[in-house]
Amino acid sequence: MEIITGVERRRRWRDEDKLRVLAETEQPGARTSEVARRHDISRGLLWYWRRQLRQGRLVVPGAPEPVFLPVQVSDPVPPGPAAPAVAIVDPRIEIALPDGTLVRVGAEVDAAALRRVLAALRR
Structure with a gap:
């Protein structure tokens, strides 16, 4: 009491x-x-x-501020008369980091593996 x-x-x-x-x-x-x-x-x-x-109103001290990075979406097949009637879809994505590191990720990579790779690159 x-x-x-x-x-x-x-x-x-x-x-x-x-x-x-x-x-x-x-x-x-x-x-x-x-x-x-x-x-x-x-x-x-x-x-x-x-x-x-x-909501971001309670901030972890020392945590880096989130930033937006530029994203460029490119067409894998150049347009024109030589382009095939059906474009082949490449299921990979490329992640270009600010330090010049380029990470190519295929559709078979699961999210947990990608998280581990990106965490290792941040060190």
Whole structure:
């Protein structure tokens, strides 16, 4: 039992603390209600912080800002009289990174493998 003798004030949470608590909820086997109880906050507040994180209003310190990169879509078959009636579709995509690295990805590559390759290139 908790007895409050004075006027209770709202706590101020720093972004770093919010992110630390949210990280606890992402651990395997973690329960939102238990994390909320341990930090003496409501489950609703945790969901609100999650929404803020998704919307970009709660920012991870030191995380790079997202940027838009130029994309160029090119036709694999040049137009003209020599072009065949049916164009052959190449299911590959090319990803040109700012440092000049070029990654060609075929349709058979799954998303998890591509993530691992791109993560290795960022190092």
